[in-house]
Amino acid sequence: MRIAIIGGGAAGMMCAATINENSPETEVFLLEKNDSLGKKVIISGGGRCNVTTGLEDIKAVLAKYPRGSKFLNSAMHIFPPQAVQDWFVGHGVPLKCEADNRVFPVSNNGHDIVAVFENIFRKNKTKVLFKHAVRKIEKKDQYFIIHSQDQADLKVDKVILTLGGQAYRQTGSTGDGYHLAENFGHHTSQLAPSLSSLVLAESWPAQVAGLSFAKATIKTNINKKHETTGPFIFTHWGLSGPAVFAFSALIAFENFSEAKPLKIFLDITPDLSLDKVILQLKNYASANPKKLFKHALQLFVPLSFTKILLEQLKINPDKKNNEMSKVELRQAAEFLKNLPLAVTARRAGDEFVTAGGIILSEVDPSTMQSKLCPNLYFAGEILDIDGFTGGFNLQVAWATGRLAGLKSST
Numbered sequence: 244m245r246i247a248i249i250g251g252g253a254a255g256m257m258c259a260a261t262i263n264e265n266s267p268e269t270e271v272f273l274l275e276k277n278d279s280l281g282k283k284v285i286i287s288g289g290g291r292c293n294v295t296t297g298l299e300d301i302k303a304v305l306a307k308y309p310r311g312s313k314f315l316n317s318a319m320h321i322f323p324p325q326a327v328q329d330w331f332v333g334h335g336v337p338l339k340c341e342a343d344n345r346v347f348p349v350s351n352n353g354h355d356i357v358a359v360f361e362n363i364f365r366k367n368k369t370k371v372l373f374k375h376a377v378r379k380i381e382k383k384d385q386y387f388i389i390h391s392q393d394q395a396d397l398k399v400d401k402v403i404l405t406l407g408g409q410a411y412r413q414t415g416s417t418g419d420g421y422h423l424a425e426n427f428g429h430h431t432s433q434l435a436p437s438l439s440s441l442v443l444a445e446s447w448p449a450q451v452a453g454l455s456f457a458k459a460t461i462k463t464n465i466n467k468k469h470e471t472t473g474p475f476i477f478t479h480w481g482l483s484g485p486a487v488f489a490f491s492a493l494i495a496f497e498n499f500s501e502a503k504p505l506k507i508f509l510d511i512t513p514d515l516s517l518d519k520v521i522l523q524l525k526n527y528a529s530a531n532p533k534k535l536f537k538h539a540l541q542l543f544v545p546l547s548f549t550k551i552l553l554e555q556l557k558i559n560p561d562k563k564n565n566e567m568s569k570v571e572l573r574q575a576a577e578f579l580k581n582l583p584l585a586v587t588a589r590r591a592g593d594e595f596v597t598a599g600g601i602i603l604s605e606v607d608p609s610t611m612q613s614k615l616c617p618n619l620y621f622a623g624e625i626l627d628i629d630g631f632t633g634g635f636n637l638q639v640a641w642a643t644g645r646l647a648g649l650k651s652s653t
């Protein structure tokens with residue numbers, strides 16, 4: 244049997260390695276438009292490659308996918324994060340799990356992850372065909388004919404589409420997979436960038452660019468209530484950091500612009516109720532009547548940020564605690580709990596993944612095989628699945644790649 248896997252990213256590499264393990268006699272062709280494998284894997288996690296998550300409870304893992312969690316159930320049970328870790332360790336890459344459950348190679352080097360596959364392919368029958376930009380796939384009788392730019396056609400029995408989404412296009416993922424699949428009657432859902440920083444209408448964040456908070460809640464109250472809690476950082480253009488990336492996933496399909504910004508609110512003190520914040524400000528004020536009010540704000544935010552807060556609240560920075568009215572104290576507390584901001588855009592080109600993809604109802608979740616075209620399979624980001632940051636997107640590529648590899652070669 245001959246199987247062609249189109250796209251040598253995380254999903255494609257795992258597919259090919261799995262077929263080699265499961266069915267060594269199968270002839271595997273891994274077609275990649277670049278001249279090397281796993282470009283995105285190498286840059287992932289800031290070059291350290293957050294390879295998967297340390298979470299073990301599959302329900303908890305599946306809750307990290309705003310889209311596709313139900314579909315992922317089988318793949319995630321067959322190749323859960325722990326099995327992914329065991330697989331890489333078994334192939335000679337020691338891993339470490341950090342306090343926030345992100346799992347990395349001990350070496351902090353994504354090259355080591357790709358090298359596992361390169362070694363496997365060197366030792367067995369996988370034919371890795373670089374500079375094969377696949378343009379069209381046809382089905383003739385029971386065979387697939389693959390046409391790549393400037394390369395000879397290839398005839399195979401089965402095809403697995405692992406061409407990724409269209410985020411970070413410079414890595415080779417340019418959305419070609421959607422068009423190839425459409426040729427077989429498949430449909431692509433609406434596509435949108437996800438896991439990106441957000442651009443704000445306000446200019447003041449630039450004054451505190453680099454200031455980070457370990458825990459804050461970002462929320463909005465549009466059609467659906469969206470809310471995430473975690474670390475974030477102010478940037479020259481607005482907001483970034485894990486909580487912002489997760490929030491961007493939740494609002495992936497919301498429309499907003501400079502003309503019609505999305506109103507969001509930051510809760511800088513998510514572990515304290517409004518009443519507790521008011522009480523702490525009052526207690527500080529009565530214990531330190533002659534001190535400046537900005538020092539009371541320092542209970543919750545660094546000094547550099549108190550300047551911004553006072554400007555926004557229109558409170559004189561030289562105002563002392565004993566000069567603050569009850570109303571002003573309450574306003575300050577409310578501001579800390581509900582700091583209003585206006586999002587005008589997602590930061591162009593810096594999204595990590597594409598939300599949307601091949602419609603899941605057209606793919607069998609227990610095999611990854613197309614329901615429309617026998618012997619055509621899918622794996623990875625090309626599907627309408629996306630997760631939060633924390634190793635969840637590579638986990639999709641490994642788990643669905645594993646399942647497609649197993650089922651296509653059995």
Ligand SMILES: Cc1cc2nc3c(=O)[nH]c(=O)nc-3n(C[C@H](O)[C@H](O)[C@H](O)COP(=O)(O)OP(=O)(O)OC[C@H]3O[C@@H](n4cnc5c(N)ncnc54)[C@H](O)[C@@H]3O)c2cc1C
Pocket residue numbers: 249250251252253254255274275276277280281282283284286287288289292293294295375376377378405406407408410411414415416417418419420594595596622623624625633634635636637638640
């Ligand atoms: C900057 C960045 C950092 C990230 N960090 C993390 C992280 O730390 N942890 C995590 O879990 N996720 C991370 N992600 C997301 C994760 O890397 C992706 O979700 C995952 O790599 C997708 O794997 P894939 O194999 O489905 O697709 P891709 O990795 O996109 O691979 C698709 C492959 O198909 C090839 N291809 C495309 N078109 C054609 C064609 N016509 N012919 C032949 N080949 C083609 C491409 O060149 C590419 O090699 C990050 C993403 C980015 C952009």
